[in-house]
Amino acid sequence: MPLAWFLQNLVNGLSIGSVYAVFALGYTLVFSVLGILNFAHAAVFTLGAYLTYVLAVGEFGLNGLLAGATMPFKLPFALALLAGAVLSGLAGMAVEYLAFRPLRKRGADALLALVSSLGVALILVNLIQYLFGAEIYSFPPDVLGSLPPAILFHVGEGMVAMRTIQAVLFGVSLLLLIGLVWFIQFTKQGKALRAVAENPDTASLLGISVDTFTLGTFFLSGLLGGMSGTLIGVSFGLSGPYFGVAYGLKALAVIVLGGLGSIPGTVLGGLVIGLAEAFLPPELSSYKEAVAYALLFAVLLARPQGLLGKSAEEKV
Amino acid sequence: MEDLLARYGFLIVTILQQALLGLSLYFPLMTGQLSLASIGFYSLGGYVAAVMGTHPALAPLREALGFSMYPLEWLVALLASSILGVVLGYPALRLRGIYLALATIAFVQILGVLALNMPITGGAIGIFDIPQPFESRLAYAWFFGPLLALTLFFLWRLERSGTGRLFFSIRENELAAGAMGVNVTARKVQAFVIGCALAGVVGAMSAPLLNTWNTRQGTFDAAVACLAYVLIGGARSKWGALLGAALLVSLPELLRPLKDSRMILDGLVLVLVCVYMPRGIAGLFDRRRA
Amino acid sequence: MSAILAVESLSKAFGGLMAVTDVSFEVREGEIFGLIGPNGAGKTTLFNMLTGLAKPTAGTVHFLGQDISGKAPAAIALMGLARTFQNIRLFGGMSVLDNVRVPRHALDGASLWGGVFGSASSRRREREALAQARALVELVGLGGRMDTPAASLPYGDRRRLEIARALALSPKVLLLDEPAAGMNHAEKQDLSRFIRDIRDRFGLTVLLIEHNVPMVMGLCRSVAVLNFGQLIAKGEPEAVQADPAVIEAYLGVAADA
Numbered sequence: 001m002p003l004a005w006f007l008q009n010l011v012n013g014l015s016i017g018s019v020y021a022v023f024a025l026g027y028t029l030v031f032s033v034l035g036i037l038n039f040a041h042a043a044v045f046t047l048g049a050y051l052t053y054v055l056a057v058g059e060f061g062l063n064g065l066l067a068g069a070t071m072p073f074k075l076p077f078a079l080a081l082l083a084g085a086v087l088s089g090l091a092g093m094a095v096e097y098l099a100f101r102p103l104r105k106r107g108a109d110a111l112l113a114l115v116s117s118l119g120v121a122l123i124l125v126n127l128i129q130y131l132f133g134a135e136i137y138s139f140p141p142d143v144l145g146s147l148p149p150a151i152l153f154h155v156g157e158g159m160v161a162m163r164t165i166q167a168v169l170f171g172v173s174l175l176l177l178i179g180l181v182w183f184i185q186f187t188k189q190g191k192a193l194r195a196v197a198e199n200p201d202t203a204s205l206l207g208i209s210v211d212t213f214t215l216g217t218f219f220l221s222g223l224l225g226g227m228s229g230t231l232i233g234v235s236f237g238l239s240g241p242y243f244g245v246a247y248g249l250k251a252l253a254v255i256v257l258g259g260l261g262s263i264p265g266t267v268l269g270g271l272v273i274g275l276a277e278a279f280l281p282p283e284l285s286s287y288k289e290a291v292a293y294a295l296l297f298a299v300l301l302a303r304p305q306g307l308l309g310k311s312a313e314e315k316v
Numbered sequence: 317m318e319d320l321l322a323r324y325g326f327l328i329v330t331i332l333q334q335a336l337l338g339l340s341l342y343f344p345l346m347t348g349q350l351s352l353a354s355i356g357f358y359s360l361g362g363y364v365a366a367v368m369g370t371h372p373a374l375a376p377l378r379e380a381l382g383f384s385m386y387p388l389e390w391l392v393a394l395l396a397s398s399i400l401g402v403v404l405g406y407p408a409l410r411l412r413g414i415y416l417a418l419a420t421i422a423f424v425q426i427l428g429v430l431a432l433n434m435p436i437t438g439g440a441i442g443i444f445d446i447p448q449p450f451e452s453r454l455a456y457a458w459f460f461g462p463l464l465a466l467t468l469f470f471l472w473r474l475e476r477s478g479t480g481r482l483f484f485s486i487r488e489n490e491l492a493a494g495a496m497g498v499n500v501t502a503r504k505v506q507a508f509v510i511g512c513a514l515a516g517v518v519g520a521m522s523a524p525l526l527n528t529w530n531t532r533q534g535t536f537d538a539a540v541a542c543l544a545y546v547l548i549g550g551a552r553s554k555w556g557a558l559l560g561a562a563l564l565v566s567l568p569e570l571l572r573p574l575k576d577s578r579m580i581l582d583g584l585v586l587v588l589v590c591v592y593m594p595r596g597i598a599g600l601f602d603r604r605r606a
Numbered sequence: 607m608s609a610i611l612a613v614e615s616l617s618k619a620f621g622g623l624m625a626v627t628d629v630s631f632e633v634r635e636g637e638i639f640g641l642i643g644p645n646g647a648g649k650t651t652l653f654n655m656l657t658g659l660a661k662p663t664a665g666t667v668h669f670l671g672q673d674i675s676g677k678a679p680a681a682i683a684l685m686g687l688a689r690t691f692q693n694i695r696l697f698g699g700m701s702v703l704d705n706v707r708v709p710r711h712a713l714d715g716a717s718l719w720g721g722v723f724g725s726a727s728s729r730r731r732e733r734e735a736l737a738q739a740r741a742l743v744e745l746v747g748l749g750g751r752m753d754t755p756a757a758s759l760p761y762g763d764r765r766r767l768e769i770a771r772a773l774a775l776s777p778k779v780l781l782l783d784e785p786a787a788g789m790n791h792a793e794k795q796d797l798s799r800f801i802r803d804i805r806d807r808f809g810l811t812v813l814l815i816e817h818n819v820p821m822v823m824g825l826c827r828s829v830a831v832l833n834f835g836q837l838i839a840k841g842e843p844e845a846v847q848a849d850p851a852v853i854e855a856y857l858g859v860a861a862d863a
Contacts, residue, residue: 037414102591111350114417115547116590118540122583130577245536249425252418260414290429293422300419301407470722477721478711478732481700485708488697495657495691497683497712497775506718552699 004158009278015166016235017274018173021267023228023247024254025180026092026221032197032261033217036110039117040095041225042248043124044088046241048226049233050128052084053137063133077143081172085227092222093215095120100218101211121248129241138237144168165235172231176224177267184263189216197261246289253292257299259309268307325454329525331565332460336518338545338557339467343511344416345551346480347504348487349409352539353401353420354515356427359534360400361393361519366443366529367436368392378447386449386459390520397516401509409504416508424534431531442530446523459521464558467514471554483507537579544582548589550596560596609668610635610811611656611687611779616665616675618651618835625651626835628665633779633828638805638812640826640843642819644855648835649815650692653781656813657689658682670778684713688777690768692784692815698757702767705756706742709774710735739774745804746770761788773804780804782814786821794818798825823847831855 023045030038054060058071075083099116141149144164151167153160184190196213232247254273258265273292280288299306340354368374368389378385408419431437438444450456474480482503485493494500523529544564549556564585568578589596609632618626626648633639641649654660656667658679667675674682683689688709697705714735720728743752746766751759756767765785772780782801786794798821805812816822822829823843830840833855839846846852 037418099587099591106594108590108594110414111417112590112594114350114414115543116587118543119583119586119590122537122540122586123580124583126577126579126583130580242537246425249421249536253422256415256418286433287429290426293426296422297407297419297426300411300415304411304415473722473724474718477718477728478707478714478716478735479718479721481704481708482711482716484700484704485697488699489695491659492691492695492697493708494679495659495683495689495695496709496771497680498708499680499712 002156002158004155004160007153007155007160010275011160011162011166013275013278014271015169015173015274016277017271018170018177019228019231019235019270020247020251020254020274021270022173022176022224023232024251024258024266024270025177025263026224026228027251027255028258028261028263028266029193029217029221029224031255032263033193033214034100034104034113035261036100036113037117037252038095038100038218038221039114039248040099040120040124041092041117041221042244042251043121043128044091044095044222044225045229045232045248046128046238046244047091047124048084048088048222048229049238049244050132050137051087051226052080052230053139053233053238055083056080056143057140060131061133061135061137063135064129064131066131067133077145081227081230084230085223088226088229089219089221089223091124092218092220092225095222096215096218101214104214121245125241125245132241134240136237136239137233139234143234169231169235172227176227180220180224180263189213193217250292253296255306256296257306259306262306262308265306265308272307322452322454325452327566327569329453329456329460331562332457332464333518333522333525334542334545334565335558335561336460336464336467337515337542338549338561339464339471339554340511340515340518341542341546342471342551342554342557343514344504344508345546346483346487347507348490349504349508350417350543351420351508351511352417352543353404353423353508354511354542355534355539356420356424357397357401357512357515358519358522359424359427359431359531360397361516361521362523362526362529362533363431363437363443363519364393364396364516365389365520365523366446369446369523370443371436383449386521386524389523390517393516393520394513398509398513401512402505405505405508405512406501409508410501421536421539424536424539428531428534431534438530440531442528442532443523444528446527446529448524448527453525456521456525459525460518463517463521468554475554479503479506540586541579541582544586546596548585548596552595556596608635609633610670611813612668613652613656614666614668616652616655616667617663618648618655618660619663624835626655626832629832629835629837630665631830631837631840633811633813635811636805636809637827638801638814638825640822640829641813641815641832642817642822642829643832647832649832650783651835652832653689653783653815656682656781657687680712683709683775686776686778687781688772688775688779689781690765690772690783690785692787694764694768696756696764696767696771699755701753702743702748702756702759703736703739703752705767706739706770706774707735709771710738713775742770742773743767745773762793769804773808776808777810779811779813782812784815784817786816786818794821797821801825 026041027037030036054071055075056077058074060066060069095117099120100113103113103116147164150161150163153162184194192213229244250273254269255266257272258269273295276295277288277291280291337354337358341351344351381388404419404423408416432440482498485496485498486500486503490500545560546557548563549558549560564582568581611633614630616626616629617624629652643649651660655662658677662675665675666673669685669687674685697708714731717728743749746769748763748767756764759767769785786797789797801812804810826843828841829843829846831838831846831852838851838855839849
């Protein structure tokens, strides 16, 4: 096995895998607090990418209701990324407020909440289509400023290329992961989040308002979703309002692989799927999109609680 | 009258077809299991019919059978869907609720990737010029109408049989059902496979109607729409899927300005029903449970 | 009389916590066996292990001479080990009659196609299931409420329905988890009579969890006492009642109250 080939795949796999992990953590946070899967998360991911595009590029394309409109200002990419993520966080809060809270108040079944979030996803994605059109949006090549498009490393006989965007993907994801771990381990709110994830009844004991706390979790989840949406969008382009659906489904495979509700498991799951896709032999490359789902099936068969999940016994 | 039928023919046939897809999700829901797999089996059934209807190697068979080729396609689609349903259902249904939804989503995605890559399914272009038995679209009601009647009869009998009661016991309390001797996994798989088989046949009937078949027949959106029919109509009644499909398919037709935003409407209705009307429309008529 | 149910060194740990530690006892055919102990002593966990709802961490359960530890709940139920639940678990949306019909259908292996197309053997089995379920609903005194959804029954009736549903499995051993919870003195006496009555009528062996000491002492020929997951005494009620460990752990508290 040539070393350069191995390193190249490692770079590709780690950079995309780290974004999968960040995106999937948005599902995990909500799942660990509420015990439900928020299907609208993929739509928030898409929304984040579109918002950042508009803030950084200032244009709206040609087919949607907003065709031809321009923004009065353009933000530098880093600022647009941040603003897009914050707006996505707010969208996440709106999802909680409109689709989840009323059901929780009634003590409704978790599957009903899942369906309700599917409804929200349908609304958001088609709203984006209505406003922005179904065409492809790609970030202009100079969006990252004057950085070179790739850095080449010589390894023995061969060469490893690290695209600048891959470095950005990996760097931003790593920063987000470190930030999240710091938040959960060392802040008061983070510790509360862990306590509630362990046992929802402790929330009231700790004197936390469950509603505010849940809103905060959805904000964080939306922030991660919007940020990863932008990163993927910059890297591969926005192939239309549905581009988030495929990634959203893949992220579901990530969290099942890692173990539902486990944060380290999610990170591991993201990296495993990213690497598995990268190391797929070239003659099978057209099956790349099926890798994540094949892994999901393998896990369901062999270890349904996921790589790092705990198997739970139901209380009678 | 003729004019009206011509204009609304497609609408009527679409309602019948979509109601059947909704009903295919009702079967697993009888055991309390949420599946999104129907659209995958619909897609599979469609490919079976498309291949059998167009593949040159089968030309002699088509000539020999004539119209009987169509029922043969349904039968093959039914068998293929049932076998795949068992293979998919057993691992996924050993686990609790959420895993089935996830496994079925993954299944639909894998099927889509396979269809894109296999020569026999025509890749991204798909299969076109599928033979059509009827001139008018309304005539396809001769396919979907009897199937719907048969399905409703089947359900009516099933709900009054021991098997139906075992299905419902799992929905009501899975743990107690197991403790009362109900083989929970086997019964869930049974209900799931009936749904898969139905969706496969509906797909096989739809391929001639649409004339072409490709991967766009099996999208995630379409899967969610099927779910919307059942839930909006009422997940606890077999009439729910019919009511839901009739409402969601005809609403954008009746309110022309809304036509472009049909999926937004679907989503909105889905959220509103979950929040305000969890029993669906059929629940409004169900006085016994009120 | 031989042991119909034999529990050997049974243990269950949740995480690091021992819920049941090294419990052994035997239940002889035809007796009414009482399992007592304070709240949280591990009685329900023990029941869950007997019925397959919880996997033992160690130890075995023999029922009719067969090792059933690790078997699925449905398989154990079909062998003839039926139970009720402390926090009632009926099929809430189904009628009283249908609740009792479910175990009958599970026993006769309800065929899908036979049921839908009305084959002769399916129709015969449906008729039998209906007749047996009707008789059991009558037996527990709910004959007038056959078509009522189980969830809308009053509390006491729901407990009775659970017993009828368990009896529909034609069990050899019936496990009752606190059947007298929430009953007054007269109702408890009625229940004691009822339990003896069904034991004789169906040739049952009964294992029951109960808090009410006088009721257990009146009803049971053998008792076992659990405290903090450990078996601290077993034997005839009078001997157990006099055991100092039992007095301290449980009966002493009850006597003070």
